[in-house]
Amino acid sequence: MRRRPVLGLLPALSMGLWGMGGAMAEELRIERETGAVTLRRDGAGPAIVLIPSLGRGQEDFDGIVPRLVAAGFTVLRPEPRGIGGxxxxxxxxxxxxxxxxxxxxxxxxxxxxxxxxxxxxxNWVARVLAHDRPALVRGVAMLAAVTGTEIDPAIRRSITASYTTTLPDEERLAHLRRAYFAPGNDARAWLPGWHPEVAAAQRAAAAATTDKGWLRAAERHPLLYVAAAEDAIAPPPSLEELHATLGPRVTRVVVARAGHALVPEQPEAVAAALIAFAREAA
Structure with a gap:
Protein backbone atom coordinates (compact mmCIF):
# COMPACT_ATOMS: atom_id res chain seq x y z
CA MET A 1 0.00 0.00 0.00
CA ARG A 2 1.45 3.34 -1.04
CA ARG A 3 1.40 6.08 1.57
CA ARG A 4 1.66 9.82 1.14
CA PRO A 5 3.98 11.69 3.48
CA VAL A 6 2.56 12.53 6.89
CA LEU A 7 3.69 15.76 8.49
CA GLY A 8 5.18 15.64 11.92
CA LEU A 9 6.00 12.00 12.64
CA LEU A 10 6.06 11.71 16.41
CA PRO A 11 9.18 10.33 18.09
CA ALA A 12 9.05 6.55 18.46
CA LEU A 13 8.42 5.25 21.95
CA SER A 14 10.10 2.10 23.16
CA MET A 15 6.90 0.60 24.63
CA GLY A 16 4.14 -0.69 22.38
CA LEU A 17 5.86 -0.16 19.05
CA TRP A 18 5.48 -3.70 17.79
CA GLY A 19 2.18 -5.27 16.88
CA MET A 20 1.25 -8.88 16.29
CA GLY A 21 3.44 -10.61 13.74
CA GLY A 22 6.23 -8.06 14.15
CA ALA A 23 4.40 -5.25 12.33
CA MET A 24 5.50 -1.89 13.63
CA ALA A 25 2.96 0.39 15.30
CA GLU A 26 3.56 4.09 14.81
CA GLU A 27 2.21 7.24 16.40
CA LEU A 28 1.70 9.95 13.77
CA ARG A 29 0.69 13.60 13.69
CA ILE A 30 -1.05 15.43 10.86
CA GLU A 31 -1.04 19.22 10.90
CA ARG A 32 -4.28 20.82 9.69
CA GLU A 33 -5.41 24.44 9.55
CA THR A 34 -7.80 23.72 12.40
CA GLY A 35 -5.08 22.05 14.51
CA ALA A 36 -3.21 18.79 14.69
CA VAL A 37 -4.77 15.34 14.48
CA THR A 38 -2.80 12.43 15.90
CA LEU A 39 -3.28 8.80 15.02
CA ARG A 40 -1.92 5.34 15.60
CA ARG A 41 -1.04 3.03 12.71
CA ASP A 42 -0.74 -0.72 13.32
CA GLY A 43 0.00 -3.54 10.89
CA ALA A 44 0.38 -3.74 7.13
CA GLY A 45 -2.08 -4.37 4.32
CA PRO A 46 -5.42 -2.87 3.26
CA ALA A 47 -6.57 -0.23 5.72
CA ILE A 48 -9.40 -0.20 8.24
CA VAL A 49 -10.11 3.12 9.98
CA LEU A 50 -11.64 2.94 13.47
CA ILE A 51 -13.65 5.82 15.01
CA PRO A 52 -14.49 5.54 18.73
CA SER A 53 -17.68 6.38 20.60
CA LEU A 54 -18.78 9.63 22.23
CA GLY A 55 -16.14 11.12 24.51
CA ARG A 56 -13.80 8.13 24.29
CA GLY A 57 -10.39 7.57 22.70
CA GLN A 58 -8.82 5.13 20.29
CA GLU A 59 -7.65 2.80 23.09
CA ASP A 60 -11.20 1.38 23.16
CA PHE A 61 -10.16 -0.66 20.13
CA ASP A 62 -7.09 -2.23 21.76
CA GLY A 63 -8.88 -5.58 22.08
CA ILE A 64 -9.63 -5.93 18.37
CA VAL A 65 -6.57 -4.36 16.75
CA PRO A 66 -4.23 -7.39 17.19
CA ARG A 67 -6.86 -9.59 15.52
CA LEU A 68 -7.23 -7.20 12.57
CA VAL A 69 -3.45 -6.92 12.18
CA ALA A 70 -3.05 -10.72 12.32
CA ALA A 71 -5.64 -10.97 9.52
CA GLY A 72 -3.45 -8.80 7.29
CA PHE A 73 -4.86 -5.30 7.70
CA THR A 74 -3.42 -1.90 8.51
CA VAL A 75 -5.43 -0.32 11.32
CA LEU A 76 -5.62 3.47 11.45
CA ARG A 77 -6.93 5.01 14.67
CA PRO A 78 -7.27 8.82 14.57
CA GLU A 79 -7.44 10.25 18.08
CA PRO A 80 -10.61 12.33 18.50
CA ARG A 81 -10.15 16.07 18.83
CA GLY A 82 -9.31 17.07 22.38
CA ILE A 83 -7.72 13.73 23.30
CA GLY A 84 -3.98 13.13 23.41
CA GLY A 85 -2.19 15.29 20.87
CA ASN A 123 -20.82 5.84 13.13
CA TRP A 124 -22.24 9.29 12.37
CA VAL A 125 -18.76 10.51 11.46
CA ALA A 126 -18.19 7.45 9.26
CA ARG A 127 -21.46 8.02 7.41
CA VAL A 128 -20.83 11.75 6.95
CA LEU A 129 -17.43 10.86 5.49
CA ALA A 130 -19.12 8.47 3.05
CA HIS A 131 -21.45 11.31 2.08
CA ASP A 132 -18.84 14.06 1.77
CA ARG A 133 -15.93 12.07 0.32
CA PRO A 134 -17.34 8.86 -1.21
CA ALA A 135 -14.19 8.15 -3.23
CA LEU A 136 -12.22 7.66 0.00
CA VAL A 137 -14.55 4.93 1.27
CA ARG A 138 -14.76 1.26 0.26
CA GLY A 139 -17.28 0.24 2.88
CA VAL A 140 -18.85 1.48 6.12
CA ALA A 141 -19.21 -0.54 9.32
CA MET A 142 -21.61 0.66 12.03
CA LEU A 143 -20.90 -0.86 15.45
CA ALA A 144 -23.73 -0.69 18.00
CA ALA A 145 -25.02 2.30 16.11
CA VAL A 146 -28.04 4.55 16.44
CA THR A 147 -29.21 4.85 12.84
CA GLY A 148 -30.57 8.39 13.36
CA THR A 149 -29.40 11.03 15.81
CA GLU A 150 -32.21 10.84 18.40
CA ILE A 151 -31.69 8.99 21.70
CA ASP A 152 -34.25 8.32 24.44
CA PRO A 153 -33.92 11.17 26.99
CA ALA A 154 -33.74 8.79 29.98
CA ILE A 155 -30.94 6.80 28.38
CA ARG A 156 -29.24 10.05 27.36
CA ARG A 157 -29.15 11.03 31.05
CA SER A 158 -27.41 7.74 31.86
CA ILE A 159 -24.91 8.38 29.07
CA THR A 160 -24.11 11.80 30.55
CA ALA A 161 -23.83 10.38 34.08
CA SER A 162 -21.46 7.67 32.83
CA TYR A 163 -18.82 10.26 31.93
CA THR A 164 -19.54 12.68 34.78
CA THR A 165 -16.40 11.82 36.69
CA THR A 166 -17.37 13.91 39.71
CA LEU A 167 -20.07 11.34 40.56
CA PRO A 168 -19.19 8.40 42.85
CA ASP A 169 -17.95 5.33 40.99
CA GLU A 170 -20.85 3.19 42.17
CA GLU A 171 -23.35 5.69 40.79
CA ARG A 172 -21.51 5.85 37.49
CA LEU A 173 -21.36 2.05 37.38
CA ALA A 174 -25.13 1.87 37.69
CA HIS A 175 -25.47 4.18 34.69
CA LEU A 176 -22.81 2.30 32.72
CA ARG A 177 -24.65 -0.97 33.33
CA ARG A 178 -27.95 0.57 32.29
CA ALA A 179 -26.75 2.24 29.11
CA TYR A 180 -23.70 0.34 27.90
CA PHE A 181 -23.13 -3.17 29.22
CA ALA A 182 -25.05 -6.42 28.96
CA PRO A 183 -25.91 -8.14 32.28
CA GLY A 184 -22.94 -10.10 33.58
CA ASN A 185 -20.33 -8.07 31.68
CA ASP A 186 -17.88 -5.97 33.68
CA ALA A 187 -18.88 -2.32 33.36
CA ARG A 188 -15.79 -1.29 35.36
CA ALA A 189 -13.87 -1.53 32.09
CA TRP A 190 -15.40 1.84 31.15
CA LEU A 191 -15.03 3.69 34.44
CA PRO A 192 -11.80 5.22 33.05
CA GLY A 193 -11.23 6.50 29.53
CA TRP A 194 -13.84 9.26 29.44
CA HIS A 195 -13.22 12.83 28.27
CA PRO A 196 -16.23 14.94 29.34
CA GLU A 197 -15.19 18.09 27.46
CA VAL A 198 -14.73 16.04 24.29
CA ALA A 199 -18.16 14.43 24.73
CA ALA A 200 -19.75 17.87 25.12
CA ALA A 201 -17.98 19.20 22.02
CA GLN A 202 -18.98 16.15 19.98
CA ARG A 203 -22.61 16.46 21.09
CA ALA A 204 -22.54 20.13 20.07
CA ALA A 205 -21.12 19.18 16.66
CA ALA A 206 -23.88 16.62 16.14
CA ALA A 207 -26.54 19.18 17.14
CA ALA A 208 -25.02 21.75 14.76
CA THR A 209 -25.30 19.29 11.84
CA THR A 210 -28.74 20.23 10.60
CA ASP A 211 -28.60 18.62 7.15
CA LYS A 212 -29.87 15.03 6.89
CA GLY A 213 -28.68 13.87 3.48
CA TRP A 214 -25.79 11.94 5.01
CA LEU A 215 -28.15 9.61 6.92
CA ARG A 216 -28.57 7.42 3.83
CA ALA A 217 -25.26 8.27 2.17
CA ALA A 218 -23.62 5.00 3.15
CA GLU A 219 -25.99 3.17 0.80
CA ARG A 220 -23.54 4.06 -1.97
CA HIS A 221 -21.14 1.60 -0.40
CA PRO A 222 -21.33 -1.88 1.13
CA LEU A 223 -22.49 -1.39 4.72
CA LEU A 224 -22.17 -3.64 7.76
CA TYR A 225 -24.35 -3.15 10.83
CA VAL A 226 -22.93 -4.95 13.88
CA ALA A 227 -25.71 -5.04 16.45
CA ALA A 228 -25.33 -5.80 20.14
CA ALA A 229 -28.04 -8.23 21.20
CA GLU A 230 -28.66 -6.50 24.56
CA ASP A 231 -28.15 -2.88 23.49
CA ALA A 232 -30.26 -0.48 25.59
CA ILE A 233 -29.39 2.54 23.44
CA ALA A 234 -29.75 0.99 19.98
CA PRO A 235 -31.79 -2.25 20.21
CA PRO A 236 -30.98 -4.46 17.20
CA PRO A 237 -33.13 -3.48 14.22
CA SER A 238 -34.32 -6.13 11.83
CA LEU A 239 -32.66 -6.45 8.46
CA GLU A 240 -35.87 -5.15 6.89
CA GLU A 241 -35.71 -2.05 9.09
CA LEU A 242 -32.08 -1.51 8.15
CA HIS A 243 -32.88 -1.78 4.45
CA ALA A 244 -35.63 0.81 4.91
CA THR A 245 -33.39 3.29 6.76
CA LEU A 246 -29.94 2.60 5.29
CA GLY A 247 -30.57 1.17 1.84
CA PRO A 248 -30.32 -2.22 0.16
CA ARG A 249 -26.58 -2.79 0.52
CA VAL A 250 -26.56 -3.34 4.29
CA THR A 251 -25.81 -6.66 5.96
CA ARG A 252 -26.33 -7.39 9.65
CA VAL A 253 -24.43 -9.31 12.33
CA VAL A 254 -25.88 -9.65 15.83
CA VAL A 255 -23.36 -10.19 18.64
CA ALA A 256 -24.67 -12.10 21.65
CA ARG A 257 -23.98 -11.13 25.29
CA ALA A 258 -23.13 -7.53 24.41
CA GLY A 259 -24.56 -4.09 25.10
CA HIS A 260 -23.83 -0.72 23.54
CA ALA A 261 -20.19 -0.83 24.66
CA LEU A 262 -19.86 -3.94 22.44
CA VAL A 263 -16.16 -3.70 21.57
CA PRO A 264 -14.72 -4.35 25.06
CA GLU A 265 -17.49 -6.87 25.75
CA GLN A 266 -17.01 -9.11 22.70
CA PRO A 267 -13.79 -8.14 20.88
CA GLU A 268 -13.36 -11.48 19.11
CA ALA A 269 -16.83 -11.38 17.56
CA VAL A 270 -16.47 -7.72 16.53
CA ALA A 271 -13.09 -8.38 14.93
CA ALA A 272 -14.41 -11.44 13.08
CA ALA A 273 -17.32 -9.43 11.65
CA LEU A 274 -15.02 -6.61 10.50
CA ILE A 275 -12.52 -9.00 8.94
CA ALA A 276 -15.22 -10.85 6.97
CA PHE A 277 -16.77 -7.58 5.81
CA ALA A 278 -13.43 -6.05 4.77
CA ARG A 279 -12.54 -9.14 2.76
CA GLU A 280 -15.92 -9.23 1.01
CA ALA A 281 -15.75 -5.53 0.20
CA ALA A 282 -12.27 -5.86 -1.34
Missing part, protein backbone atom coordinates in the same frame (compact mmCIF):
# COMPACT_ATOMS: atom_id res chain seq x y z
CA UNK A 86 -5.28 16.07 18.79
CA UNK A 87 -6.35 19.72 19.01
CA UNK A 88 -9.84 20.42 20.40
CA UNK A 89 -12.79 20.81 18.06
CA UNK A 90 -13.08 24.48 17.05
CA UNK A 91 -16.24 26.38 18.02
CA UNK A 92 -19.09 25.83 15.60
CA UNK A 93 -17.73 22.50 14.33
CA UNK A 94 -20.14 19.98 12.85
CA UNK A 95 -19.98 16.29 11.99
CA UNK A 96 -18.69 17.39 8.59
CA UNK A 97 -15.61 18.89 10.26
CA UNK A 98 -15.06 15.70 12.24
CA UNK A 99 -15.34 13.68 9.02
CA UNK A 100 -12.84 16.02 7.34
CA UNK A 101 -10.26 14.98 9.95
CA UNK A 102 -10.77 11.33 8.99
CA UNK A 103 -10.50 12.24 5.32
CA UNK A 104 -7.18 13.99 6.00
CA UNK A 105 -5.87 10.86 7.72
CA UNK A 106 -6.92 8.60 4.83
CA UNK A 107 -5.35 10.93 2.27
CA UNK A 108 -2.14 11.35 4.25
CA UNK A 109 -1.81 7.58 4.51
CA UNK A 110 -2.64 6.97 0.84
CA UNK A 111 -5.21 4.48 2.13
CA UNK A 112 -8.19 5.24 -0.13
CA UNK A 113 -10.54 3.62 -0.68
CA UNK A 114 -10.76 2.13 2.79
CA UNK A 115 -13.13 0.50 5.25
CA UNK A 116 -14.33 2.99 7.88
CA UNK A 117 -15.84 1.62 11.10
CA UNK A 118 -17.60 3.86 13.62
CA UNK A 119 -18.57 2.68 17.10
CA UNK A 120 -21.80 4.11 18.51
CA UNK A 121 -21.76 7.90 17.89
CA UNK A 122 -18.62 7.38 15.81
Missing amino acids: SAPLPPGATLHDMAADIAAVIEAEGAAPTIVAGHAAG
